Amino acid sequence: MTTFISKIFMRKGDLKMATFSRSVMTLLLVALSYGIAQGQVQITVPMSGAQEVPPVASPGMGTGLLMFDPVGGTISGSVSFSGLTSATAAGHIHQAASGINGPVIIPMTGGIGVTAGTMTLPMTALTPLQLAALRNNELYINIHTMTNPGGEIRGQIIFPAGSSSSTDKVTFVQVARGDFDPARPGDELAALDGEGRIFISTDLMTWKQIPGTLVQLVSGDFDGDGMDDIAGIGEEGT
Structure with missing residues (x-):
């Protein structure tokens, strides 16, 4: 079984809900890029x-x-x-x-x-x-x-108040940062609602299918930076 660790961003106000089900999920979606204009x-x-x-x-x-x-x-x-x-x-x-x-x-x-x-x-x-x-x-x-x-x-x-803290052109399997809490400020492309559902902003991403079956999505701070991650756990060969 292969585990993919990810941190992904969202932009407030652009969220669409997506509920992931083990029984129907047959892809691992990868956010290849997002189109938020980022100035220095x-x-x-x-x-x-x-x-x-x-x-x-x-x-x-x-x-x-x-x-x-x-x-x-x-x-x-x-x-x-x-x-x-x-x-x-x-x-x-x-x-x-x-x-x-x-x-x-x-x-x-x-x-x-x-x-x-x-x-x-x-x-x-x-x-x-x-x-x-x-x-x-x-x-x-x-x-x-x-x-x-x-x-x-x-x-x-002192980091200027109101400045974006987004840092990467995000991929689902490459670490990026986010708090994944819609009630707090952030620039994530995805968020957890605390009840097992994940919110994805489909307006900001391009998706790619990776062969294999996604078995489970879990959250936690897997790389020790104090921010939540999403781990996608797939079957052998994914």
Whole structure:
């Protein structure tokens, strides 16, 4: 028996109900693509020593200008800074909520050995966990200096309210993100109603048949990113 793990998106207001029955379901439907127009999300990040943990008494200031591509799940941008107390040693994107120090996840380039300048964040594809952290305001920019190796100025990356968090051209067997709860905000192509029914937006997808028989659909967080998944369990050979 083969199990297909999936996370799929819906767009609010475009839902049509589909009830899946084990006795009649003979296909595994694959959402090959969806047509929601996705624009890039611009994020401005003010930086200061006061945001460091613990706070740093620095006259230094900085501003990050980041571009998030919700279709490709990538982030890029630049950080301008000035007034640091000593030369820069490194700059990174870290993962942690405000008031907490966290690990480095993306190094920045350029701007080393100066007290004023610009660092570049190269285009980077975020993992599912990192995408969830971005949406939850749990990433921050940190510039490290010789005097303050733990960081002299920091800026929490706040995801703009109302921005789309959709991240992929979705396929049913490739992981994408969603909360699958019609009562909460989201951009999924499908949702669970809590009573065993699955709602699918057929207006937004192209479907493809895969040989084999779909035996069961179940939900749960199968990849540990804190979001619900749908698993399609098929017979041998599917």
